[in-house]
Amino acid sequence: METISDKFIKSLQDGRNVWLNGEAVDVTSNPNFTGTLATIKYLFDMFEHPSKQELIGFKSPKTGQYVHTAYLVPNSYEDLLKRRRSFEEWSQATDGVMSRLSDYARSRLTGWYAARENYRKYDEHFPGKIKNYYEGARDEHRMMCVVQRDPQINRSQVPLPDEKEAGLLRITRKTEDGIILSGAKMIATAAPYCHDLIVYPLTKLNEKQKDLAHMLAVPVNSPGLHIVCRESFAADSAKQMDYPLSSQYDEMDALIIFDEVFVPWERVLLHDNPEAIWQIKSDLASNSLAYHQAIVRLHTKLEFVTAIAIEIAAAIGADSYLHVQEKIGKLINQVQTISGLIIASESQGKVDSHSTFLPDFCYIETARNLGSTYYPRAIEMLQLIGAGGFIQLPSSMDDFSGPLSPLLKQYFKGATLDAEKRTKLFKLAWDLIGSPLGSRHQLYERYYAGDPIRNLAVQYHSSDKQHYKQMIEKYL
Numbered sequence: 001m002e003t004i005s006d007k008f009i010k011s012l013q014d015g016r017n018v019w020l021n022g023e024a025v026d027v028t029s030n031p032n033f034t035g036t037l038a039t040i041k042y043l044f045d046m047f048e049h050p051s052k053q054e055l056i057g058f059k060s061p062k063t064g065q066y067v068h069t070a071y072l073v074p075n076s077y078e079d080l081l082k083r084r085r086s087f088e089e090w091s092q093a094t095d096g097v098m099s100r101l102s103d104y105a106r107s108r109l110t111g112w113y114a115a116r117e118n119y120r121k122y123d124e125h126f127p128g129k130i131k132n133y134y135e136g137a138r139d140e141h142r143m144m145c146v147v148q149r150d151p152q153i154n155r156s157q158v159p160l161p162d163e164k165e166a167g168l169l170r171i172t173r174k175t176e177d178g179i180i181l182s183g184a185k186m187i188a189t190a191a192p193y194c195h196d197l198i199v200y201p202l203t204k205l206n207e208k209q210k211d212l213a214h215m216l217a218v219p220v221n222s223p224g225l226h227i228v229c230r231e232s233f234a235a236d237s238a239k240q241m242d243y244p245l246s247s248q249y250d251e252m253d254a255l256i257i258f259d260e261v262f263v264p265w266e267r268v269l270l271h272d273n274p275e276a277i278w279q280i281k282s283d284l285a286s287n288s289l290a291y292h293q294a295i296v297r298l299h300t301k302l303e304f305v306t307a308i309a310i311e312i313a314a315a316i317g318a319d320s321y322l323h324v325q326e327k328i329g330k331l332i333n334q335v336q337t338i339s340g341l342i343i344a345s346e347s348q349g350k351v352d353s354h355s356t357f358l359p360d361f362c363y364i365e366t367a368r369n370l371g372s373t374y375y376p377r378a379i380e381m382l383q384l385i386g387a388g389g390f391i392q393l394p395s396s397m398d399d400f401s402g403p404l405s406p407l408l409k410q411y412f413k414g415a416t417l418d419a420e421k422r423t424k425l426f427k428l429a430w431d432l433i434g435s436p437l438g439s440r441h442q443l444y445e446r447y448y449a450g451d452p453i454r455n456l457a458v459q460y461h462s463s464d465k466q467h468y469k470q471m472i473e474k475y476l
């Protein structure tokens, strides 16, 4: 019988234009995608596994089949915990390294679906369109990614760049059946593995920019849509021992070019409405559910870096030094801070006007904003603990079966580990701190949620400062 994962892999052979090294590639057979596809297959197979189904899924009210818990609209604290457990299960399977396995985008969609009636005032078709899309995506296990940013061509604001010159995604024509779009969007993480792109602008638009103010669910195989991949960081399977993360978890990032792409009206969720788009971008349900997933994953990833640091410190006998203990203490502090914020967001959760039980966004926002400095700092700690050990490595694990093997076993060993285990440990760490994949992850954690500087400024603007003001008032 065809499994969910078989169906998923087959569904990627849908005529999509995925470009890598100047060629259109089939992601189901191109070796740069094989390792990651195997990881996604492993995750999808959980839906077929009796001991995992309930952990990662819930039964669709329409089909009675298990679907991903990211689609669960939480109506209680227990539902929220169920969502958290499923995110933990998926992120622990890749130690938090794969971040866009769709659970983030699916959570966004679930939030918009739950709050859909708020947007009827902007477009009476919105609630129906989002309901149809949500139910189809949920029951067909559709993968999707969110892509918001305009291409980085000219970020200056004065003078306002010409829309076409600036590469902005805009409606060029409308027909009875839908709209035609041209322009580009960056960055779409995991786009080659997705079925749909959820597209809307990141920045606030004004009334003069109506042709940019749209929210769409675009099928990735739309004619004229090009997924232009960055260089692949995937190590082939022969290198799995040397690059355990790059060989399995390269999600890929891409620039999406729309060259006169047709999108049918049922996939045009909102259009020509800057105010509606700004409200939907700021939607509390969507933001709370999506970033709840993001910080659960962040927690797993920070734990992973901490685990490596502890193991490395012991392996080279550096764990006896006070400053190394202090660094590991800081790593543990970071993990526990995020853990505490997740728990606080859940326990302080509240039911909104649509009976959705949402985690408290203040704690979620704080954890998300901390992540942009916590992760690079964690990587720095790891470097300071392992030092030159990340470079004192044989070129390949295969060297241990070569003629120098007895000598290598003597000189590559650690204080607590034999040479092969020590080498595996340091290669794992190098894949996180020194490989192209590892560098990409530092950039990812800094920027995936937007510019961290502007995110903190938003927190400053949106927080209630009255309490702080009152504290000082008595001195004035």
Ligand SMILES: Cc1cc2nc3c(=O)[nH]c(=O)nc-3n(C[C@H](O)[C@H](O)[C@H](O)COP(=O)(O)OP(=O)(O)OC[C@H]3O[C@@H](n4cnc5c(N)ncnc54)[C@H](O)[C@@H]3O)c2cc1C
Binding pocket: 100, 145, 146, 147, 148, 149, 152, 155, 186, 187, 188, 189, 190, 253, 440, 443, 444, 447, 448, 449, 450, 451, 453
């Ligand atoms: C690995 C990776 C994966 C990503 N995946 C996704 C994804 O799947 N979906 C998605 O939508 N996005 C994704 N992003 C993109 C992310 O949304 C952007 O990187 C982020 O919003 C920052 O924008 P930018 O990269 O265009 O930086 P820019 O805006 O070009 O910033 C460049 C510099 O200019 C400064 N600057 C620019 N404009 C201003 C301003 N108005 N005020 C003050 N300073 C300014 C910035 O602070 C920065 O120093 C990803 C990013 C990375 C790195």
